[in-house]
Amino acid sequence: MRFYTSSHISTKVNQRTISTSRSTMASRLSLFVLLVASCSVAMASDPSPLQDFCVAAPKNRVLVNGEVCKDPNLVRADDFFFRGLHVMGDTSNVVGSNVTIVTVAELPGLNTFGISMTRIDFAPWGINPPHTHPRATEMLTVLEGSIEVGFVTSNPENRLITKGLHKGDVFVFPQGLVHFQRNVGNGYAVAIAALSSQNPGAITIANAVFGSNVDINVDILAKAFQVEKNVVYQIQSKF
Numbered sequence: 165m166r167f168y169t170s171s172h173i174s175t176k177v178n179q180r181t182i183s184t185s186r187s188t189m190a191s192r193l194s195l196f197v198l199l200v201a202s203c204s205v206a207m208a209s210d211p212s213p214l215q216d217f218c219v220a221a222p223k224n225r226v227l228v229n230g231e232v233c234k235d236p237n238l239v240r241a242d243d244f245f246f247r248g249l250h251v252m253g254d255t256s257n258v259v260g261s262n263v264t265i266v267t268v269a270e271l272p273g274l275n276t277f278g279i280s281m282t283r284i285d286f287a288p289w290g291i292n293p294p295h296t297h298p299r300a301t302e303m304l305t306v307l308e309g310s311i312e313v314g315f316v317t318s319n320p321e322n323r324l325i326t327k328g329l330h331k332g333d334v335f336v337f338p339q340g341l342v343h344f345q346r347n348v349g350n351g352y353a354v355a356i357a358a359l360s361s362q363n364p365g366a367i368t369i370a371n372a373v374f375g376s377n378v379d380i381n382v383d384i385l386a387k388a389f390q391v392e393k394n395v396v397y398q399i400q401s402k403f
């Protein structure tokens with residue numbers, strides 16, 4: 165809905181820009197750029213609900229941006245309910261962590277509410293490898309243990325913002341930025357994270373770049389990472 169409103173405004177500004185003299189063109193153009201920029205910001209958030217709730221009915225085959233609503237008369241308390249976040253995920257994998265997600269797919273009542281939750285378990289010295297959430301800001305709190313966290317700002321600074329967290333500490337990872345966590349203790353660590361989307365998405369950098377289906381051409385990755393091709397083949401073989 166917001167998308168259509170914003171693009172309508174942008175088109176009108178664009179038409180006016182064409183019909184004005186060159187002297188005012190630059191200022192009109194920067195206004196246009198500003199509008200386009202704010203338009204993309206609006207599009208990055210989940211749409212606001214227009215009714216009390218819209219419980220997801222994922223079996224319906226109509227394709228919409230989100231999920232179609234279940235008949236409100238058929239909605240039950242269980243549609244707003246998820247059980248099991250007390251259960252520890254299995255961390256016996258190469259990275260030593262496990263993310264249990266509670267998004268609209270697990271909790272249909274989240275549909276249109278722009279929020280979700282995860283539990284992250286860490287084995288001793290386990291990591292949650294560098295990844296991004298394309299649609300959500302993440303707010304993490306440590307329930308048990310000590311965790312080193314960090315995110316990297318976008319180009320050209322690529323500044324690392326990092327901190328050591330202890331039980332009860334809260335840290336926020338800005339939407340879309342590459343971030344990671346590491347358990348810096350000899351015991352297990354647990355964190356809960358809230359995310360500002362019903363469907364935040366997760367892009368693990370290594371899996372996306374070296375484990376895509378099908379592989380990205382080795383010449384591209386060798387040049388991008390400034391390494392020999394066999395280094396690329398070696399990393400690709402692990403993802």
Ligand SMILES: *[C@@H]1O[C@H](CO)[C@@H](O)[C@H](O)[C@H]1NC(C)=O
Pocket residue numbers: 252253254255256257261262263
């Ligand atoms: C995370 O834990 C669950 C529950 O133990 C398990 O089914 C799943 O395979 C684990 N995922 C990874 C990536 O180890």
